[in-house]
Amino acid sequence: MNWTIERICEEELPELEKTWTAELLERGEAYGAARGELKAYREILLNKLERRFVKLPEAIVQRIASAGLEKLKTAMTQAGTIGSPEDLKF
Numbered sequence: 001m002n003w004t005i006e007r008i009c010e011e012e013l014p015e016l017e018k019t020w021t022a023e024l025l026e027r028g029e030a031y032g033a034a035r036g037e038l039k040a041y042r043e044i045l046l047n048k049l050e051r052r053f054v055k056l057p058e059a060i061v062q063r064i065a066s067a068g069l070e071k072l073k074t075a076m077t078q079a080g081t082i083g084s085p086e087d088l089k090f
Contacts, residue, residue, distance in 0.1 A: 034069075041072040048079045060085045 042064055049056055067075070071090040078088055 038069055038072070041069060041076065042067070045072055045076055045079060048076070049085055052079070053085050056085050060088065063088075063090070 045064055046056070046061065049060070064072070064075070067090060075088050075090040078090070082088060
């Protein structure tokens, strides 16, 4: 192969730019999807708890707002059986 600077600049770099662009777009889409899923779990959990208990303590709202996906999933399984919002174990 002829690896001259001109060949690399003319042939290889445009292809690499396409690859990098595709990679960045893919990562951005995955990040957006993960953020959307996290937001949805938070909203669903808050809604479920507010339907059961009407008013939620601010500390619980803040815990939900800062919880990761796995903790939110755990809290979702508990939300239908707890006696009060403070009983959430996540």
